[in-house]
Amino acid sequence: EPEVTQTPSHQVTQMGQEVILRCVPISNHLYFYWYRQILGQKVEFLVSFYNNEISEKSEIFDDQFSVERPDGSNFTLKIRSTKLEDSAMYFCASSEAISFRPLHFGNGTRLTVT
């Protein structure tokens, strides 16, 4: 079964550094998402992306965050200047174009900011 893949599985960075989290969505999916989960807390929506544009973003997704689909297969989340509170699991997801189709999540990148 096709799956969403995320790299790296674990990223350690120093506060203030830029990080790029990478995702390869399912190939025929057109809608892409990032969610995050701080340790012990709920899964939180960050952003949705379609047709090279952000469809919706949450309050968490401030100017430090950006997303990009640099080619036909990758979908990236960039954090420009990481803070300690950005430490979390970051999950990428994708879905088909049809309304109300389920999201397929990757297994996440654990980001640790020191």
Add this chain to the structure above:
Amino acid sequence: DAKTTQPPSMDCAEGRAANLPCNHSTISGNEYVYWYRQIHSQGPQYIIHGLKNNETNEMASLIITEDRKSSTLILPHATLRDTAVYYCIVSNSGNTGKLIFGQGTTLQVKP
């Protein structure tokens, strides 16, 4: 905030049916009920969704009450690998994909 209420935890014996309840009394007419689960901090995994009719797939059954104010996810023969946090989510987000996760129900399947 999540628009659903779920018990924080439940136990189930291996091989028995697991029935996970969810209350969504403020659900709107165009909102679907989705169930996802998360096994040990892996990414959430889609299980099933429905609007008003009962649904069944290879993983589970979803029973939605006639007034749509509550639903039950049924895992017919729970295995140890079904131990996970189960999330009930209502959403009319269509393709924006904004799912609001609550705390879910931690299901412990015991041998």
